[in-house]
Amino acid sequence: MHRAYGGVVPELASRDHIRRALPLLQQILEQAAITPAAIDAIAFTQGPGLAGALLVGASIANGLGLAWDKPVIGIHHLEGHLLSPLLANDPPSFPFVALLVSGGHTQLMRVTDIGDYEMLGETLDDAAGEAFDKTAKLLGLDYPGGPAVSQLATTGTPGAVVLPRPMLHSKDLDFSFSGLKTAVLTQVKQYGQPLDEQAKANLARGFVDAAVDVLTAKSVQALKQTGLSRLVVAGGVGANQQLRAALKVAAQKYAFDVHYPDPELCTDNGAMIALAGALRLQRWPAQANKHYAFTVRPR
Ligand code: KG4
Ligand code: ZN
DSSP states (O other), X not given: OOGGGTSOOHHHHXXXXXXXXXXXXXXXXXXXXXXXXXXXXXXXXXXXXXXXXXXXXXXXXXXXHHHHTOOEEEEEHHHHHHHGGGGXXXXXXXXXXXXXXXXXXXXEEEEEETTEEEEEEEBSSSOHHHHHHHHHHHTTOOSSOHHHHHHHHTTSOTTSSOOOOTTTTOSSSOBOOHHHHHHHHHHHHXXXXXXXXXXXXXXXXXXXXXXXXXXXXXXXXXXXHHTOOEEEEESGGGGOHXXXXXXXXXXXXXXXXXXXXXXXXXXXXXXXXXXXXXXXXXXXXXXXXXXXOOOOOOO
């Protein structure tokens, strides 16, 4: 639906949520044979995200809470991503460093326990996924472009196009990706004619190599700085095969473990929000909203 516009159109997204959310919920409850009696509480994404879409979720969660007399809990979207690897068969134990790489965020966090998170660094401009999506657009690939750029890069010649590694040598754990996207644009313009397939692949390769280099180096730096030896990678870009390969090499070299959520739990999903809600309610039962006064926090 959003592909025709090259990105998510907020109004279309919230209307689509309204159309689909209740039938989907009903289908899932039936398929999994879950009755309201088996449900302890209802968790929903409170933000950050698009206000309209968040309000649809908040309204449904609070409506169901009222109808079924269940506690309701609002969850921070990024906490869902941070805790998503705990749903894997081989879950990491606390503490760990989390690299959160999605379409909206690029952050390194120290995760000490449930609810105990310290931001170590983040992007000063574009998110990593956003850089993938913008590069895809410049190369004429469909939205969301991350997987397409990654695939195209596998046929590019290594080193044919070398792009800058923004902030690679800055002492902090912050990132910057807008310059990398501009570098792709400059290359496209310099080419002077429509890009042929190999030129596109070489550019994709140059972009992926630069982005992966920075993400890997900063993750290693965060592990050194915190003295931790466990890295968790979450968010849509965590599905990227080149990033996974680079982190595997780094993990051997610097002796740390890397954990990923199951592939289908890397991108946005409800399971991670349910998990975060369950863990929070277990630890702090009073966090449940008993008065059904709901809010969303788009930013
Ligand atoms: O976490 P997510 O599903 O949604 C947000 O909360 O943003 O992340 C979506 C982002 C998009 O920018 C998409 O292009 C990127 O993750 N992405 C990838 C891959 N799969 C998804 N980027 C690079 N390689 C991939 N395989
Ligand atoms: Zn997300």
